[in-house]
Amino acid sequence: MSRHRLTRAESTLDRQLVGLNQARELGEGRLDDGALAQVYAVLERATSRRSLSADHTVVGFFGATGSGKSSLFNAVAATDVARVAVRRPTTSEPLAMVWGAEGSAPLLDWLEIADRREGDIVPGLSDDGGGLVLLDLPDFDSVQLSNRSIVERLAGQVDVLVWVVDPQKYADATIHNDFIRPFSTHASVTLVVLNQVDRLAIAEVKPVLESLAAILDHDGLGKVVVSGVSAVTGEGVLELRRKISAVVKAKAAKSARLAADVAVAAQQLSDASGGGNAAGVHQQDRKALAAGLANAVHVETVVTAVQSSYRLEATKKTGWPVTRWLSRLRKDPLRRLSLRRGGASEVNRTSMPPPGSAELAQVDSSVRDFGDAASLGAPGPWRASIRAAARSNRAALPDALDQAMAGTDLKANTRAWWWPVFGLIQWFALLVAVGGLVWLGTLAVLGYFQLPVPDVPQVEGWPLPTLMVLAGVVLGIFLAVTSKFLALAGSKSRGAQARRRLRASIAAVSNQLIILPTEAEIDQYREFQEALNLART
Structure with a gap:
């Protein structure tokens, strides 16, 4: 994205945040306290994120148990630091791979991520040398409530959401209703990956991808292109790296993510308020x-x-x-x-x-x-x-x-x-x-x-x-x-x-x-x- 467009996006975001805060203040004592608290949380997150590194884009890998999320993370990052296991729970603490560590520490502190690693140059991902933070997160369907809490918190903080699903559970209603659909307004900062395509027959890959795309369209993410990859064979991994790299180079993910958050918060306030115009005093x-x-x-x-x-x-x-x-x-x-x-x-x-x-x-x-x-x-x-x-x-x-x-x-x-x-x-x-x-x-x-x-x-x-x-x-x-x-x-x-x-x-x-x-x-x-x-x- 050009500097002019980036500046304009930031200016628009400034205006939107001012409007949201004014609406929240005007709604105090009149609208539901729960809705106002959620809006305040969005404003606080936006303020915090904008005060931290603008040179880094935070990309989080989210997935259910068995989706091969950590394996895919390792494949994309060309490393094996993410723990891969068969028994539940697998990933229990978030892991950050950082390209261009300078200035990232306050951002990672805000994200509350202790396990931080510096990534090597990876073809197609970090050719320009930095500005990327990849997160491997706990399974969002983990049996440990603390893991689920971590995922929910970081889903509200990362700049880019990468949803990793597998051929067996890609249509699971819980995955879509509880996690993917609530972020339907974040299509501009969302990537959806169907992992483990190597487990499908060649003739089955396209129908499964189309089925997943149809479900996403129902979720409100019809504009998101689904990528079919295999962490085992490497199929589609390079293309996924390029997509992530393109997002990082554009430097627009942070503003787009926050703008989407503001849109959700504004809708929450609108729902709490309701529509219509007062007749006024005649x-x-x-x-x-x-x-x-x-x-x-x-x-x-x-x-x-x-x-x-x-x-x-x-x-x-x-x-x-x-x-x-x-x-x-x-x-x-x-x-x-x-x-x-x-x-x-x-x-x-x-x-x-x-x-x-x-x-x-x-x-x-x-x-x-x-x-x-x-x-x-x-x-x-x-x-x-x-x-x-x-x-x-x-x-x-x-x-x-x-x-x-x-x-x-x-x-x-x-x-x-x-x-x-x-x-x-x-x-x-x-x-x-x-x-x-x-x-x-x-x-x-x-x-x-x-x-x-x-x-x-x-x-x-x-x-x-x-x-x-x-x-x-x-x-x-x-x-x-x-x-x-x-x-x-x-x-x-x-x-x-x-x-x-x-x-x-x-x-x-x-x-x-x-x-x-x-x-x-x-x-x-x-x-x-x-x-x-x-x-x-």
Whole structure:
């Protein structure tokens, strides 16, 4: 592979690892811990492998008991260091043959391989003098659990996987299901070898190779070319060496292996997450939430109190002065709720009764409906996390709503323009009526004491003081009745204004405690999807 292509592959791998790590971090606390742990293990392995020798390609020979794996290893490496035996278990510790030992020690330490040998120049395998680490591993079906553990660990660490099978067990379901198929995404760094072809009749070799290829295709490794070899006769060994050598010279196996690991890990995260897109927060959902919360905290009760307070205040300011004092005996309904003020808040809480079970149930229902609507379409784990985000401030919600009500400027102390006008006329009418009464009283006293009584001006035959009394009383009563109708209309307008202000305050609380956390969680899910896509490309 050219240096440019190699650099591009490394850059792509960098981006994929960043995406995978971001997806893992975003999935914390939301996705299955087991899946996240596996992804973290992949990231750790990738980081470790990339920090070690880039000049060495690690090729591992994997096979079941009786496959002739160690014999083939010896044949490829042109040595006899790998222990070959008939009884199980055979290979018990991994063996490393290294061509170009310089810089390989940290890599072999990471692989935890103690038995290390330097290989001689082998035609077709190490003509260029180095950069290859061949591993002979324990049988993956070993009766010793420690051997199987070693194989499973190293299968996740080597750069190139060489699966060695034999004519007798090449179709064994355990071999394919437990070992080969889980690495179906690693076709670019996989070699499959049918060993012991010398035990087959010449006419049987091709059908067996085709049968094995068909099974591999079912495993997801249809692009892998199967090599037929014999460690005993040497058939196909040179060709296998050349394939291994080509992989080593390309210097791309490490990146390809890690990219395949990332793809598997990304798929694991995708499976743990599930697919789909959250519906998100829409305007109708915001309105429905605010309306539900407003009903739960009895906004209409406050609106009714605002209207009653307005009418009461109007009566105090514009009612007939003779009877308006009676209105002062009535307590302002807003004061009972600790809501009678204008401008900045003077209290931290209202005096409304604490929410009962019905009110709390309505709050819960409103929040739950909102969370359900916002999470609709999201996969299970994320739908649960979005719902949980909507409920995350549930404990603080009732108190926050009450404080929002207490802090809302209801404009309850704002006077209507017509109040002072009516009030001035009322007092004028009362003054006229009182003046008439005083005039009439004076005339009555003079007559009682047989004193001269002056003539009283008349209007259309009516004595002026009498007309003054009648006009003052009638005008006062008329203004009082008229103010009642004006106050009723004004109270509706003032109530509508208070309703808008209260709902705006409640909407602000719901936005802060419910909507923003929900939107943040939805954004988290979208970022997770983007990171996962980055890990896959």
